[in-house]
Amino acid sequence: MNVTHHRTRTTRVALAAAVAAVLLTGTACSSKAEEDKGGGGADGVEAGPGVSAETIRLGALTDLTGPYATLGKSIVQAQQMWADETNAAGGICDREVEIVVKDHGYDVQKAVTAYADISSDVVALPQVIGSPVVSALLDDIQRDDLLTFPQAWAASLLGKDAVQVLGTTYDLDMIAAVDFLTRTEKVAKGDTIGHVYFEGDYGANALEGSEWAAQKAGLKVAGQKIKATDTDLSAQVSALRKAGVKAVLISAGPAQTASLAGVAASRGLTVPIVSSAPGYAPQLMKTPAAKALEAMVHVVSAAPAVSSDLPGVRKMVAAYGKKYPGSPVDSGVLSGYNAAQLLGADLKKACEGGSLTREAVVKAHRSQENADTGLGTPQNFTDVSQPASRSTYVLKPDAKAVGGVITLEEAHEAPGIEEYLAARG
Numbered sequence: 001m002n003v004t005h006h007r008t009r010t011t012r013v014a015l016a017a018a019v020a021a022v023l024l025t026g027t028a029c030s031s032k033a034e035e036d037k038g039g040g041g042a043d044g045v046e047a048g049p050g051v052s053a054e055t056i057r058l059g060a061l062t063d064l065t066g067p068y069a070t071l072g073k074s075i076v077q078a079q080q081m082w083a084d085e086t087n088a089a090g091g092i093c094d095r096e097v098e099i100v101v102k103d104h105g106y107d108v109q110k111a112v113t114a115y116a117d118i119s120s121d122v123v124a125l126p127q128v129i130g131s132p133v134v135s136a137l138l139d140d141i142q143r144d145d146l147l148t149f150p151q152a153w154a155a156s157l158l159g160k161d162a163v164q165v166l167g168t169t170y171d172l173d174m175i176a177a178v179d180f181l182t183r184t185e186k187v188a189k190g191d192t193i194g195h196v197y198f199e200g201d202y203g204a205n206a207l208e209g210s211e212w213a214a215q216k217a218g219l220k221v222a223g224q225k226i227k228a229t230d231t232d233l234s235a236q237v238s239a240l241r242k243a244g245v246k247a248v249l250i251s252a253g254p255a256q257t258a259s260l261a262g263v264a265a266s267r268g269l270t271v272p273i274v275s276s277a278p279g280y281a282p283q284l285m286k287t288p289a290a291k292a293l294e295a296m297v298h299v300v301s302a303a304p305a306v307s308s309d310l311p312g313v314r315k316m317v318a319a320y321g322k323k324y325p326g327s328p329v330d331s332g333v334l335s336g337y338n339a340a341q342l343l344g345a346d347l348k349k350a351c352e353g354g355s356l357t358r359e360a361v362v363k364a365h366r367s368q369e370n371a372d373t374g375l376g377t378p379q380n381f382t383d384v385s386q387p388a389s390r391s392t393y394v395l396k397p398d399a400k401a402v403g404g405v406i407t408l409e410e411a412h413e414a415p416g417i418e419e420y421l422a423a424r425g
Contacts, residue, residue: 043093045093045354045355046354046357047355047356047357049120049121049122049123050121050124050358051123051357053095054095055097055098056097056098056347056356057098058083058099058122058125058343059100059119059122060076060079060125060128061102061111061114061118061125061127061129061133061137062075062076062129063103063105063106063129064076064103066104066106066107066228067228067229067255068129068278070254070283071129071151071278071331071332073327074327074328074329074332074333074336075129075151075336076099076101077320077324077327077333077336078316078340079099079336079339081319081323082340082341082344083340092348093348093351100118100122102114102117106132106133106228108130108132108136111128111130112136115137115140119146123146123147123356123358124147124148124347125141125147125148125149126149126340126343127149127151128148128149128150128151129150129152130150131153131156131157131202132200134152134154134157134163135154135156135157135201138160138163141162141163142161142163144162144358145161146162147343147361147365149166149343151335152201153166153169153173153302154201154202154205155169155170155171155208155424158384158386158387160384161362166335166342167302167377167379167387168387168388168389168390168392170251170276171205171206171212172387172392172414173276173300174210174213174249174251176300176392177210177274177300178209178214178219180274180300180394181247181274186246186272187217187272188246189218189219190219191219191220191247192219192243192246193214193222193246193248194223194224194247195207195210195211195221195224195248195249196224196240196248196250196251196252196256196260197225197249197252198226198253198256202276202278203225203251207221209420210249212420213414216416222240226252226256228252231255231256231259232259232263233256233259233260233263234259236260237260237267237269238267241267241268245269246272247272247273248260248264248272248273249274250276250279251279252276254278254280254284257273257279257280257284258284258287258289261293262287262288265291265292265296270295270296272296272298273298274298274300275297275298275299275300276300277299277300277301277302277303277331279299280331280405282328282405283328284397285397285404294398298395298396300392300393300395301331301395302391302392302393303335303376304393304407304411305393305406306331306405307401307402307405308407310376312373312375317329317333317402317403320333328404329403331403333403338375341375342365342368342371342379343365345371346368366381366384367381368380368381368382369381369382371388376411377389386421392411392413392414393409393410396408
């Protein structure tokens with residue numbers, strides 16, 4: 001053998017090995033960097049923040065200690081149930097779903113801090129409770145292109161690609177409430193109706209709807225603005241009684257609805273009360289106000305009662321009762337589970353398109369024109385400036401029913417909705 005040739009070959013092999021080692025190290029560093037910022041996996045699916053080769057991380061900014069703690073717990077548990085069911089069936093895009101939960105207690109500053117903590121490591125937010133909270137985070141959510149489903153229904157949240165109000169908005173529900181009162185002859189032209197409402201986007205948007213509908217029906221509105229911390233509505237009842245109201249609308253929380261009905265009944269103001277969906281919870285049927293609630297209150301909601309005969313709702317109720325025995329099945333369960341299922345469909349569609357980046361998830365969501373989970377009415381997500389649904393159910397408190405409420409009227413679009421939306425632009 002030629003020694004010189006052998007040495008040259010050995011040198012070349014060593015050099016090739018060294019180059020390979022350097023390239024391998026560089027590739028490993030590159031892969032690690034890509035993984036750290038959510039790079040694509042071995043399956044070729046492009047990824048981004050919140051997505052690795054094994055997991056899809058979602059975030060929830062909820063209220064577990066504030067005025068909507070009951071609602072928050074129900075939504076968290078319902079969405080965790082969906083995640084567990086999804087993972088048991090193989091996950092999404094061959095990845096397990098994880099939900100990171102942060103409690104803000106309905107405190108905007110705490111919510112801003114919580115968002116900063118988790119926003120860099122989740123691909124979407126299937127739950128953010130509270131109109132004030134979502135409003136404070138809007139710019140950040142838009143900047144981060146983070147698909148978000150608020151548990152809030154203010155019309156001011158429309159028009160943002162990454163923010164999806166599910167179902168109707170507060171104003172549409174109040175138009176339906178006024179229609180219900182006039183159609184069932186509980187009020188007549190010339191009457192005055194009261195409207196008790198939270199300060200902020202929730203109450204302000206609900207009041208827009210009630211005032212517009214009242215004006216069309218020849219009614220007057222006596223407004224009573226309250227804070228989320230106001231739980232004794234004696235003063236408001238006195239003012240409404242003095243105004244001679246024939247009915248009262250309320251857009252607040254369950255504690256305020258219970259106080260309104262209880263105090264009104266005790267003072268002889270036995271008039272119909274119609275509540276926005278967030279103002280009722282089945283736990284109220286175990287309070288001293290239960291009898292007054294059953295006698296006087298109706299609820300307008302984009303979602304059916306959890307006692308509904310819809311197959312999807314019945315299946316969900318049975319599964320929830322088995323997973324969380326002893327926990328009440330309320331509107332939060334239905335709302336949370338519905339939101340999770342809709343987001344799951346978005347993630348699957350994005351995966352089929354080869355990308356789980358935030359931008360791809362938002363795009364997949366906005367392409368859904370007839371999204372139907374079997375838990376209510378179909379929704380159209382293609383127009384960011386319009387409500388996803390225009391149909392409202394009328395519900396009735398019932399202590400004996402699952403979830404403490406029954407469906408009195410099936411979902412329908414109230415007269416005037418088209419005209420109102422056109423005028424609003």
